[in-house]
Amino acid sequence: MRKVAVVGAGMTPFAEHFALGIKDLLPMAFAECAASVDKGLDKNDIQAAWFGELSTTDGFPSGILADTLGLPDIPVTRVENACATGNDAVRNALFGIASGAFDIALVVGADKVRESASKDTFWEWAGMTRDMAWDYPLGLVAPANFALHVTRYLHESPATKEHMAMVAVKNHHHAVSNPKAQLRFDITVEQALDAPTVVAPFGLYDCTPQSDGAAALLLVSEDVVDRYTDRPVWVRGVGLGLDRVMHQHKRDMTTFPATVKAAKQALGMAGLTPSDVDVAEVHDCFTGVELISYEDLGFAERFGAYKLVEAGVTSVGGALPVNPSGGLKAKGHPPGATGVAQCVELFEQLRGEAANQVDGAHVGLAHNIGGPTAVSAVTVLEGPGA
């Protein structure tokens, strides 16, 4: 398979952008991506695009992307895979380039969650990602859905709500130095534990905020990479895994098989193991999900995730920093943008240019788990250094 590199990356701040629509956010992310290309980008060189958006918040997504970026002559495919949308857009763009069909492709992810311009709100749409016959009538939208998993996880593993609070404290602290993050303030374990309950076992600080934003990556084939940079970040592996949709069909609530499958594919394609990963952006829509994901990604032994946060392993400065950007928890989570933005963070980390730099980061992993905990996407990136 032809090698594919990331040579540009940019994103909007993640925030409640009440005054901006998707048509404003897309050009902002693209402009920053284009400006980050070391040797410059002639926009007319872009041959194709993949666009990750969940909620169709302002008209026909592919067309909106082409129109607002001034790219009417290239094919644009919209990919939707719940919260794994962004990293699945990266995956499909990689196939397009690796196939030989294109040398230069754009990947964009975006969502407008707060006061959408559309007549249907994001949350009406989000409800529809649940099974209509069983899960939706039971109220199993995302917070309740993940709460079932984490409640069982806390019961079966030694992890406690204090460990969840430690994840929140870590990711809030990471976000303080990230100018793109939505919640740039430190919190304490006590604050997290004392916060109002959203849905047990999650308090306010266990939950991602509602965010608007966009992120963009420029992917190119190995054949043309020298035209754009001498410091490419290689896409070493991509993976996408699914699990049964309905909760009565899940065999074990304390693990996400979708993540296990996606990570196995991506790391297998890269020829790497979890221990090769230097920095990771992990799906922490709820703090307990970050803990479960340590185990599913192979960073911790079964029910051993709590040890990593206790020891500070996953803080910047530790052996395997997780969510140096602040993560979904504190950077924010516009679902279609999230996976792409994780890769933006890793692009900067692996080139030594991140706001919250992890020393010596060479291999990075981005991870999403979404839908009714039924889909996961993982991307493995490798920096230019030796």
Add this chain to the structure above:
Amino acid sequence: MRKVAVVGAGMTPFAEHFALGIKDLLPMAFAECAASVDKGLDKNDIQAAWFGELSTTDGFPSGILADTLGLPDIPVTRVENACATGNDAVRNALFGIASGAFDIALVVGADKVRESASKDTFWEWAGMTRDMAWDYPLGLVAPANFALHVTRYLHESPATKEHMAMVAVKNHHHAVSNPKAQLRFDITVEQALDAPTVVAPFGLYDCTPQSDGAAALLLVSEDVVDRYTDRPVWVRGVGLGLDRVMHQHKRDMTTFPATVKAAKQALGMAGLTPSDVDVAEVHDCFTGVELISYEDLGFAERFGAYKLVEAGVTSVGGALPVNPSGGLKAKGHPPGATGVAQCVELFEQLRGEAANQVDGAHVGLAHNIGGPTAVSAVTVLEGPGA
């Protein structure tokens, strides 16, 4: 690029399936597809899937596909590109296989339009594919949108409403022999011209019905094709083109630049010209759109489409039969399924097994134009014969 073949194809009848949901329709299409594989299909050999669905009518699409087909261990990407969704799903699956990532992939398209199980209806969703600031408030949903184009086309070209009626008569007649078609009855030019107006210049018989349905294709690499059939249908070319979303930005209402771009890509990739095409499935959501598309696809000279219907060129028995299945007009149009179902028809045509067989068909072309006339996808297939 690695060659990719279609080795299996199946679909549900297109109809108002009031008693069936998307979860019923998907296994029906897949079962027929699997049964059509000459040397048999072990379901466990399928390595990945692409799913085209517009309207998220019953929960999380990728997960619903995996669940209902009993394929929980493969990656599934949902692709959405308005009415070009089905052929864009084929295109992305081709890239996945051509890249070397997979040898065996499933492409499924489906939509449930009539009395959807979801709390939002298909038509509420369809409204959202229009620009929210300009087109949607003006009422520019699909029929009004296409009516603007065809009104101008009738003004500038010699084509008349009689020629539109002749397209309707042709496609209704083709559908009579297709057991999967929704409207299996002949009509006359007079009936079409006398029918109630839906939106000028379209009468009832100028418009596609509302349909439910699903369609499936099995795509494999050249490296494993012999395992499945000695009569593969090769995917020779794929193309996807866009145009500006809003009507005030379209330079010429009498042509669809998206189609021109998609056809150029697909035929260019195939190394073929329009004159090489023996049979085509063309997007006739409204009869006038079939006429315009003859010109955009290179089957007729500018403003010369009417000559083809007058001479019977595009009827079965003519030199270039178009929509032998009955087309969207009479076979029906569940949007996510439509492009995939066009390829199902061509698969059967190119193997000499179609219900309404075109003699000696060797090269087939499938075409969609959709969204706010802002996206088109074209697939070029070639049969096993010499």
